[in-house]
Amino acid sequence: LPDVEVFDRQAGEWRRLPHMTAGPRYGVADAAKYVDPTTGTVLIRYVNDRMDSVGFSADIAITGNIE
Numbered sequence: 001l002p003d004v005e006v007f008d009r010q011a012g013e014w015r016r017l018p019h020m021t022a023g024p025r026y027g028v029a030d031a032a033k034y035v036d037p038t039t040g041t042v043l044i045r046y047v048n049d050r051m052d053s054v055g056f057s058a059d060i061a062i063t064g065n066i067e
Helices: none
Strands: 003-008 013-016 042-049
Touching: none
Parallel strands: none
Antiparallel strands: 003 013, 003 042
16 A cells, blocks of 8 residues: 555644555544644645555545534
């Protein structure tokens, strides 16, 4: 699988998550700093530094409390 990065809106930079494997679900600590408070948008990018031919699908869910 490619590596996954999320954009840290507070720091203004991309943060690479630990390498994921197919199957398990993953959570992101302190997720609020990655979510635009106005639109709920999260910027995610997939990085393939090894230039391998990769096929994958992602099931993404955002949960939380609106304050």
